[in-house]
Amino acid sequence: xxxxxxxxxxxxxxxKLSHRVFMKNxxxxxxxxxxxxxxxxxxxYTMLPLLSHxxxxxxxxxxxxxxxxxxxxxxxxxxxxxxxxxxxxxQKRGGWAGGLSALLGVITAPILAILLxxxxxxxxxxxxxxxxxxxxxxxxxxxxxxxxxxxxFRANVKNWFGIALCVVGFLIAVFGxxxxxxxxxxxxxxxxxxxxxx
Amino acid sequence: xxxxxxxxEFFQTGLFSVGGGYATLPFLQKIMERYxxxxxxxxxxxxAAIAExxxxxxxxxxxxxAGYSAAGVPGALVATFALxxxxxxxxxxxxxxxxxxxxxKLVCDVFSGLRPAVTGLIAAAAWxxxxxxxxxxxxxxxxxxxIDWKNIVLFFVFFGLMMLxxxxxxxxxxxxxxxxxVGAVLGLI
Numbered sequence: 326x327x328x329x330x331x332x333x334x335x336x337x338x339x340x341k342l343s344h345r346v347f348m349k350n351x352x353x354x355x356x357x358x359x360x361x362x363x364x365x366x367x368x369x370y371t372m373l374p375l376l377s378h379x380x381x382x383x384x385x386x387x388x389x390x391x392x393x394x395x396x397x398x399x400x401x402x403x404x405x406x407x408x409x410x411x412x413x414x415x416q417k418r419g420g421w422a423g424g425l426s427a428l429l430g431v432i433t434a435p436i437l438a439i440l441l442x443x444x445x446x447x448x449x450x451x452x453x454x455x456x457x458x459x460x461x462x463x464x465x466x467x468x469x470x471x472x473x474x475x476x477x478f479r480a481n482v483k484n485w486f487g488i489a490l491c492v493v494g495f496l497i498a499v500f501g502x503x504x505x506x507x508x509x510x511x512x513x514x515x516x517x518x519x520x521x522x523x
Numbered sequence: 524x525x526x527x528x529x530x531x532e533f534f535q536t537g538l539f540s541v542g543g544g545y546a547t548l549p550f551l552q553k554i555m556e557r558y559x560x561x562x563x564x565x566x567x568x569x570x571a572a573i574a575e576x577x578x579x580x581x582x583x584x585x586x587x588x589a590g591y592s593a594a595g596v597p598g599a600l601v602a603t604f605a606l607x608x609x610x611x612x613x614x615x616x617x618x619x620x621x622x623x624x625x626x627x628k629l630v631c632d633v634f635s636g637l638r639p640a641v642t643g644l645i646a647a648a649a650w651x652x653x654x655x656x657x658x659x660x661x662x663x664x665x666x667x668x669x670i671d672w673k674n675i676v677l678f679f680v681f682f683g684l685m686m687l688x689x690x691x692x693x694x695x696x697x698x699x700x701x702x703x704x705v706g707a708v709l710g711l712i
Contacts, residue, residue: 413614416618470571491642508637
C-alpha cells in the first residue's frame with residue numbers, strides 16, 4: 326500500500342515537473358516569436374535574419390538548413406509566409422501547442438501596432454494635409470508594388486507556359502472575377518502540364 | 524453579422540492567398556469592392572502603405588487594419604484570427620506529413636502552375652493601385668484631363684530610385700515618408 330502510494334506520488338511529482346517544463350517551453354516559443362513579430366517589417370523575407378539569430382543561434386531549436394526548408398514550404402502553403410514559418414518551427418519544437426504559441430507570439434505585436442496606428446490615424450483621415458500627404462504616399466506605394474511585381478515575375482515566370490498562365494491570371498483579376506478562380510486555374514494547369522511532361 | 528462576414532472573408536483570404544504579403548492584396552481589393560461602407564475613403568494603397576510601415580508581416584497588418592476600419596477593435600481581432608486560422612490548420616498538417624511527402628511530384632506540379640498564375644493575379648492588384656495613384660480625375664472627361672501629371676513624374680522618380688542597386692536595402696518606409704512630404708507640400712501650394 327505504502328509502495329503504491331509512493332509510486333503514485335512519484336508519478337505525480339514527475340508529471341507536475343514535466344508539466345512545468347512543457348509550459349516553460351511554450352512560453353519560450355511565444356516570447357521568441359513575439360520578438361520576431363515586433364522587429365520584422367514588410368515582406369516575410371525580413372524575418373529570415375531575425376529567425377537565424379533568435380531560433381538558430383540563440384535557442385538552437387532548428388538548424389539553418391531546416392529553417393530554410395520551413396521557409397520554402399511556408400511560401401507554398403496558403404496564408405502569410407511569416408506566420409506559416411512560425412507555425413512550422415513551433416510545431417517542430419512543441420507539437421500543436423507549440424505551433425499555436427508561435428502563431429500567437431508572431432501576431433501579437435503587429436496587432437497592437439496596427440490598432441495604435443489605426444486609432445490615431447483614422448481620426449485625422451479627412452484632414453486636407455493628411456489627404457494630400459497620403460496622395461503622395463500612394464504614388465510611392467505604386468512604385469514599390471511595381472518593383473515587387475517585377476521581382477516576382479523574374480522569380481516565378483520562367484517559360485512560355487508561365488507567361489501564358491501569368492497573363493491569364495492577370496486578365497481574370499482585371500475583369501473582376503474571383504482571385505480563387507486564378508488559384509484554381511493555376512493548380513489545374515500545373516497538374517495537366519505535369520501529366521503532359523511525363 | 525459584420526463579424527461573421529469579416530470572419531468568412533478573411534478566412535477565405537487566408538486559405539487562398541499563396542505567395543506572401545502581396546498575395547493578400549487582390550483578396551483585400553475584392554473585399555473593398557464588395558463592402559465599400561466598411562472602408563470609407565480608405566484605399567487599397569493606404570492599407571498597403573500602413574502595413575509596410577508598421578512592424579509585422581504585411582498580410583497580418585492589412586487584415587488587422589481592414590478589420591479595425593470595418594468594425595473597430597473586435598473587428599480587427601476577428602479579421603486577423605480568421606486570416607491565420609487556415610494557416611494554422613494547414614501548416615500543422617503539413618508539418619506532420621512533411622517527412623512522407625517531401626519530394627512528392629504532384630505537389631511540385633501544382634506549384635509549377637500556381638506560381639505564375641498568382642504572379643499575374645498580384646500584377647492585376649498592382650495595376651489597380653497604380654491606376655488609383657496616377658489617374659485621379661474621371662476618365663469620362665478625357666484621358667489627358669484625368670491623369671495627374673505631378674503624380675506620374677513622382678511615380679517615375681520613385682520607381683527609378685527603387686530600381687537602383689545602391690538603394691536596394693533602403694526601407695520602403697523612407698520612400699513613403701518622402702512621398703507623404705512631397706504630397707503635403709504639393710497639396711499646400
